[in-house]
Amino acid sequence: MGSTYTDNGGIEKIGLGEQAGAWGTTTNNNFDIVDRLINGVGSITLSGTTHTLTTSDGSLSDGMFKVLVLAGSPSGTNTITISPNNADKLYFVKNGTSQTATFTQGSGADVSVAAGKGAIIFADGAGSGAAVTDLTALFVTSQAIDGAVIGGTTPAAGTFTTLTANTSILPDTSGGADIGSTSAEFGDIYVADDKKIKFGSDQDVSIEYDEDGTDSLLISGGDVTLSDDKKLFFGTDKDVSIEYDEDGNNTMLVTGDVVFADGTTDVDIASHDTSNGLKLGGTLVTATATELNLMDGVTATTAELNHTDGVTSNIQTQLDDKHSAVGQGLQEDSATTVAMKNSWMSTSSAIFSISGTSFTNSRSYPVFIVGRSNAGGGSFSFTVTNGGGGSGTVAQQDGDSGTNDPFSFILPVGGSISGSSFTGTGIELRPA
Numbered sequence: 001m002g003s004t005y006t007d008n009g010g011i012e013k014i015g016l017g018e019q020a021g022a023w024g025t026t027t028n029n030n031f032d033i034v035d036r037l038i039n040g041v042g043s044i045t046l047s048g049t050t051h052t053l054t055t056s057d058g059s060l061s062d063g064m065f066k067v068l069v070l071a072g073s074p075s076g077t078n079t080i081t082i083s084p085n086n087a088d089k090l091y092f093v094k095n096g097t098s099q100t101a102t103f104t105q106g107s108g109a110d111v112s113v114a115a116g117k118g119a120i121i122f123a124d125g126a127g128s129g130a131a132v133t134d135l136t137a138l139f140v141t142s143q144a145i146d147g148a149v150i151g152g153t154t155p156a157a158g159t160f161t162t163l164t165a166n167t168s169i170l171p172d173t174s175g176g177a178d179i180g181s182t183s184a185e186f187g188d189i190y191v192a193d194d195k196k197i198k199f200g201s202d203q204d205v206s207i208e209y210d211e212d213g214t215d216s217l218l219i220s221g222g223d224v225t226l227s228d229d230k231k232l233f234f235g236t237d238k239d240v241s242i243e244y245d246e247d248g249n250n251t252m253l254v255t256g257d258v259v260f261a262d263g264t265t266d267v268d269i270a271s272h273d274t275s276n277g278l279k280l281g282g283t284l285v286t287a288t289a290t291e292l293n294l295m296d297g298v299t300a301t302t303a304e305l306n307h308t309d310g311v312t313s314n315i316q317t318q319l320d321d322k323h324s325a326v327g328q329g330l331q332e333d334s335a336t337t338v339a340m341k342n343s344w345m346s347t348s349s350a351i352f353s354i355s356g357t358s359f360t361n362s363r364s365y366p367v368f369i370v371g372r373s374n375a376g377g378g379s380f381s382f383t384v385t386n387g388g389g390g391s392g393t394v395a396q397q398d399g400d401s402g403t404n405d406p407f408s409f410i411l412p413v414g415g416s417i418s419g420s421s422f423t424g425t426g427i428e429l430r431p432a
Helices: 023-039 289-295 302-308 315-326
Strands: 041-046 050-054 067-072 078-083 089-095 101-104 111-113 118-123 132-134 196-199 205-210 216-220 231-234 240-245 251-255 330-332 338-340 351-360 367-373 380-385 391-396 406-411 416-428
Touching (some): 041 050, 041 078, 089 101, 111 132, 351 367, 380 406, 406 416
Parallel strands (some): 041 067, 067 089
Antiparallel strands (some): 118 132, 196 205, 240 251, 330 338, 351 416, 367 416, 380 391
């Protein structure tokens, strides 16, 4: 009966009665195979995009190494086929190339080891359907931690309750890692007194809470610059932002409410004149600080201040205009005295004659009428109406029992008088 070989390591099992006088050679070769299977470290040189890792029966081969150190210069992702596909294999892999190495044995799962990374893998030797498994990803922490990278064959996420760093938390390369993302933002960031957030490869720009100085936010070493129409967002929902609005009218646009905290906070507009400065709804406020300070001590309520709503010019000017429009016959002699204007009545007022026993003012203005009665001695009377249903009677006599007693009345538009026969003159009371 001839020799047979172990399925997984290819160790020769000498058949009964075989290899007389050659047992030592075969046995020593088997010991070399066993040594390689247990502790062997082999360098596997890769090229191109494929490689076969073979375990040969009874002879030393690359597939027998326990530790595989991948080397060479593959032209892309290199697929390493473990042969034969019915051999169980356990490998410790270090990928020292610049490309990903993918281990396969059959149509089952494969395992990829990223460039510069390592993994512990096994092949199940299931024949054409054989699969390769990454044991690294199944460890207790679900991660392999090598001191610099958290992950298995490729970097993966780690979950911690608290991560304590004695010295620093570092990315793999300068600028090679982010803190948070657009969909997984961090919460509060706490920075101790007088410690800085530094920017740039030379760290020549920084933001610091200057506790030793004036308890202020200190930006040192340079400007804070955002590209045109780019925003600085705040909040989980990003509903507050600051933007240089270049597409609009080259202004700093703040979206969301702006609240200045209680305390000694100042808002200083460096230039405020008739050309630029504080605007409300796009309209420039032209009052000076001194003029606005006249309001200091005013105890008016919001409702009282709202009485100025709609005021569009100097209030005194508007009052003067209203006075001129409504009080045509009045003038202000002083701050407390109002008098009749010397020219209170227009010189174009019409003069007219009246006669008969009645007169109704059908003109467009009130009228002043004077006249005399045509009756002889004794008393007579006038009935006066205002044109709107009101009336009254006036007894008229001058007391000398003579004739032609005088009278005078001011009648509104539509007003009338009636009584004894009379003659007289009237004048329209047209305002100047």
